[in-house]
Amino acid sequence: xxxxxxxxxxxxxxxxxxxxxxxxxxxxxxxxxxxxxxxxxxxxxxxxxxxxxxxxxxxxxxxxxxxxxxxxxxxxxxxxxxxxxxxxxxxxxxxxxxxxxxxxxxxxxxxxxxxxxxxxxxxxxxxxxxxxxxxxxxxxxxxxxxxxxxxxxxxxxxxxxxxxxxxxxxxxxxxxxxxxxxxxxxxxxxxxxxxxxxxxxxxxxxxxxxxxxxxxxxxxxxxxxxxxxxxxxxxxxxxxxxxxxxxx
Amino acid sequence: xxxxxxxxxxxxxxxxxxxxxxxxxxxxxxxxxxxxxxxxxxxxxxxxxxxxxxxxxxxxxxxxxxxxxxxxxxxxxxxxxxxxxxxxxxxxxxxxxxxxxxxxxxxxxxxxxxxxxxxxxxxxxxxxxxxxxxxxxxxxxxxxxxxxxxxxxxxxxxxxxxxxxxxxxxxxxxxxxxxxxxxxx
Numbered sequence: 001x002x003x004x005x006x007x008x009x010x011x012x013x014x015x016x017x018x019x020x021x022x023x024x025x026x027x028x029x030x031x032x033x034x035x036x037x038x039x040x041x042x043x044x045x046x047x048x049x050x051x052x053x054x055x056x057x058x059x060x061x062x063x064x065x066x067x068x069x070x071x072x073x074x075x076x077x078x079x080x081x082x083x084x085x086x087x088x089x090x091x092x093x094x095x096x097x098x099x100x101x102x103x104x105x106x107x108x109x110x111x112x113x114x115x116x117x118x119x120x121x122x123x124x125x126x127x128x129x130x131x132x133x134x135x136x137x138x139x140x141x142x143x144x145x146x147x148x149x150x151x152x153x154x155x156x157x158x159x160x161x162x163x164x165x166x167x168x169x170x171x172x173x174x175x176x177x178x179x180x181x182x183x184x185x186x187x188x189x190x191x192x193x194x195x196x197x198x199x200x201x202x203x204x205x206x207x208x209x210x211x212x213x214x215x216x217x218x219x220x221x222x223x224x225x226x227x228x229x230x231x232x233x234x235x236x237x238x239x240x241x242x243x244x245x246x247x248x
Numbered sequence: 249x250x251x252x253x254x255x256x257x258x259x260x261x262x263x264x265x266x267x268x269x270x271x272x273x274x275x276x277x278x279x280x281x282x283x284x285x286x287x288x289x290x291x292x293x294x295x296x297x298x299x300x301x302x303x304x305x306x307x308x309x310x311x312x313x314x315x316x317x318x319x320x321x322x323x324x325x326x327x328x329x330x331x332x333x334x335x336x337x338x339x340x341x342x343x344x345x346x347x348x349x350x351x352x353x354x355x356x357x358x359x360x361x362x363x364x365x366x367x368x369x370x371x372x373x374x375x376x377x378x379x380x381x382x383x384x385x386x387x388x389x390x391x392x393x394x395x396x397x398x399x400x401x402x403x404x405x406x407x408x409x410x411x412x413x414x415x416x417x418x419x420x421x422x423x424x425x426x427x428x429x430x431x432x433x
Contacts, residue, residue, distance in 0.1 A: 111386075144266065148265045148266070179261035179265060185277070188280040188284060195366050198291055200287050200291065200354055200358075201295065201296070201354065202295065204354070208353075214265075236266050240266045241431050243263035244263050
């Protein structure tokens, strides 16, 4: 069973640290591909972090990220310095970004950079950096958002390719849209009519299948970053705690 | 979702998504109980009583005599003047298993209703006892069922008839209180 699931998900599942390893290599082609995948996964969270926590506007965020990727990630091969034994890769990345932002603020404040190279006003940036010099839960919230988004996209794809589109639709109507768009779940009467369900047991089974499928896929996605089963549980528990506190 | 900053209200939504895991409880909302009961009562009997009983139910349906052959669903069974005791017994077994199972496919409240109704109808129509449940406990359970706002009029009439049958009459039904029913026998 687990072998089947593994092969089913194989096209999506280069693990976190294997990508990091390849991105830190000297082989230019392998490095380029792996870096591209890593950035695709992490940039949304880094972007959200700069925007929500540091209060940078869209243009400033894009300039900072572009500079960070060009200078630190590509030029200084930042990824090669990541060490699995020293904690989560995303924490490593965020600390590096944070340092880069501080460094940019200092350089702009010292007048060592031209306006063109310092997209954020020096005073404003110094203030932002001093307000939040330490890594923040905001990044974890953005990260959870990314994780859930990936799991939802993968679930939809899996349902479509396996001929179980009704599993996705019932999940979307009863769980996803009510959670994210604040709309009422599809009423029970409509649901049984739409899917031609002959008994409450069949309706229950369909919705339960959807929930279990999402839970499995979420674990699979988290597993690509967290590693073993224990770390996956810890990762999900940690994110849930952060989100609960943030939303309280 | 990728392009939006996480907002506090979204944090709770995300948290709820991370909580889904393997938990199958709380699939339906309390305000949906009426619709689920209606659906359960109208579902074909072989589907309504779960996979584990479907073969036995199908066999029983084949062996029913002419007055009961028209019984296609739970509503027809519970309202039949001469219901099959075997089918009522299956209904009771299914309801009891759902009542005791936290991952039951049927909401616990509906399982409780079906449990008490199946016992009451067997006694009411055939004078047969499907349970060792004491009369007071049965009455207490039936009262609880009758007090639920999601129970339809037809089922309420049956509950009333059962309560009258068990000797408490109109007063007993009029004094329905929101007490929790006793546990299954």
